[in-house]
Amino acid sequence: MRLSARIAAAATALVLAGPAVTACAPATSGAGATADAKTGTLRVWLFQEVDNAPKEKVVQQAVSAFTASHKGVKVTVDYIPVETRAPRIKAAFNDPASAPDVIEYGNTDTAGYVKDGGLADVSREFTAWQDAKDTDPAAKESVTVDGKIYGAPLFVGVRALYYRTDVFRDLGIAVPTTQAELVAAAKRIRAARPELYGLAVGGAYTYGALPFIWAAGGELAAKKDGTYTAAIDSARARQGIAAYTGLFGDDNCPAAKCARMGGNDTVTAFASGKAAMAIGGDFNHQAVEAGAVRGKYAVVPLPGLGKGEIAPAFAGGNNIGVLKSTTHRTLAVDLMKELAGKKTQRGLFDAMGFLPTYGDVRAEAAARKPYAAPFVKTLEAGAKFVPATPGWGTIDASLVLPTMFQEIVSGRKDVGAAAGAAARKMDEAFRK
Amino acid sequence: MSTARTGSRRAGGWTPWLYLAPALIVLGGLLVYPLYQLGLISFLEYTQAQVSGGEPTSFQGLANYAALFGDGQFWQVLLATVLFAAACVLGTLAVGCALALLLTRIRALPRLALMLAGLGAWATPAVTGSTVWMFLFDPDLGPVNKVLVRLGLTGFQDYSWTYGRYSAFALVLLEVVWCSFPFVMVTVYAGIRAVPGEVLEAAELDGASQWRVWRSVLAPMLRPILVVVTIQSVIWDFKVFTQIYVMTGGGGIAGQNLVLNVYAYQKAFASSQYSLGSAIGVVMLLILLAVTLGYLRLLRRQGEEL
Incomplete structure (x- = not known):
């Protein structure tokens, strides 16, 4: 009897295991929610910054203002580390039950997140919103996909030229006003001070390299009838690529060290006093201030080809978006407006140095804090954005451009061959 | 499924299956x-x-596999992975076996020291180990370059180990051998300890050299153990991820140091092409199965039962 009881138990276990195995198709979560509750808890994910306390304070004020005007609503804010944002946000799209209602996201991710079906279309609310009238065009473009708006810009980030005032003074070098002067200055400094990089550049520093391509009149891709084609191998783009990769070498930034550097590495090199110049963002200001070069540097817009021209910078930055899966859509959109509104952006600029996305707020901010002036000037000269298509996410993640720069600076391929290969890979990604 | 097929047999026929069921x-x-x-x-x-x-x-049929096999980079990465894994396995086995032999010949205190050093390397998490190695071999601040320069090798002033393809692979190879030889060493050492002393004594009395004793006495007796550690090493080294990812910054300059696992990660997670990543995973699985089965067959054919 005992034996048969065991047999029965084992057989039951087999039967029970059956359904688990038959659930065989890979998971796909349902898209969109239908509920729109007017009370309850809203969950927010924001990025964790290096020095997060001032950001938390500004956000806390915005949240308090929001809960004061919305009865019966609670808001919980989580700060997620920037490095782990990609898997986290993907996981949130996959599992609506544990997903937040409102997220902060990098503006290059917009098109990808929209294709993933993660972000809610807020075109109607955005257009009716008073603050949004002053949103600058580049920032608005970064939340727009196929004419629809998927969030509110939170801040913009642009890069400009950081340089060492003491080194320039000691060597009697004038602040460069053209790209040719920039290259000459970098090489002169390296020759006189071999322990310094003239201009710190990185083979994996895409956003430091793009201004060179744009300054030469090149483009990453051309849009025609709604589809993108790579333009990175055009004659003008190749000229820009050659200008950037020409900065790698023993006469400025040795390829053996600089080929693998990314943006942060070049800024770190500058902040620690190992480079006389670097291309850094307004968001790097605090890191440089905390470094060894404090009080010995200044910032100017990165010069373009002609005298007085500014090389177009990449308009980076973050947006605030509402998840499609939220069950509190109206509330979530209201909270988005509060978090990305003029008042919060003003606070974030004072606390964190994040450049506002509203023309008027930004002008007023630059007047208050002079260090922001070169960045604002760069933005006003016309910043550019990467192709607003999900393919860009793939191109970015599969390191197409860093591979191209590294192939050239390590001497594996010439500019034409490397750019051609990159263009093929980009076209493949755009087609998907 | 098994219950249905064996139902007609007598009860005793399927009792073992029930015991195996959990x-x-x-x-x-x-x-x-x-x-x-x-x-x-x-x-x-x-x-x-x-x-x-x-x-x-x-449903895409074999489209993912077609895309993968049509990608020239995949074949390059596959070749690099096979060669790199083979070099790692040989290095690990050679160092592990040599040190296991050494362990049997030294006094208790140095033996303890060697064991502890080995276990320390073994216990170090891969990310930590890789980061420490990167620090040791840093072009500007690393002690290794400083020592080499002081020894008169001035070419190593500011030498970047991760810039050249082969020097970067060599550096990662050293790290992989360093963190995986202890497993071989400890296992083989345990095996040697289990070999009866008389056998070794007899070999010595016959005047066999050290190499001869290893070749003709120990290695054949340790064959089952060596098979296990070899297969383990093949599987581990073929699947190397952390060391390459950390030490070469995600695959080296222009992807020169990519191995299959890092390549799969780039495809599957960084660019969210899960289906392509899965196809790479399946290919890896098949290769590893083939290597393991082939190796076992080879041993069988030599007339040794495991």
């Missing part, structure tokens, strides 16, 4: 089901858009 269910849940999913996903179009419901999932 283990089989656990194995099925933990091994077969994920493998099944891996295989299934490799036949679908399954990117982030499908996972989060933005676009419907569609």
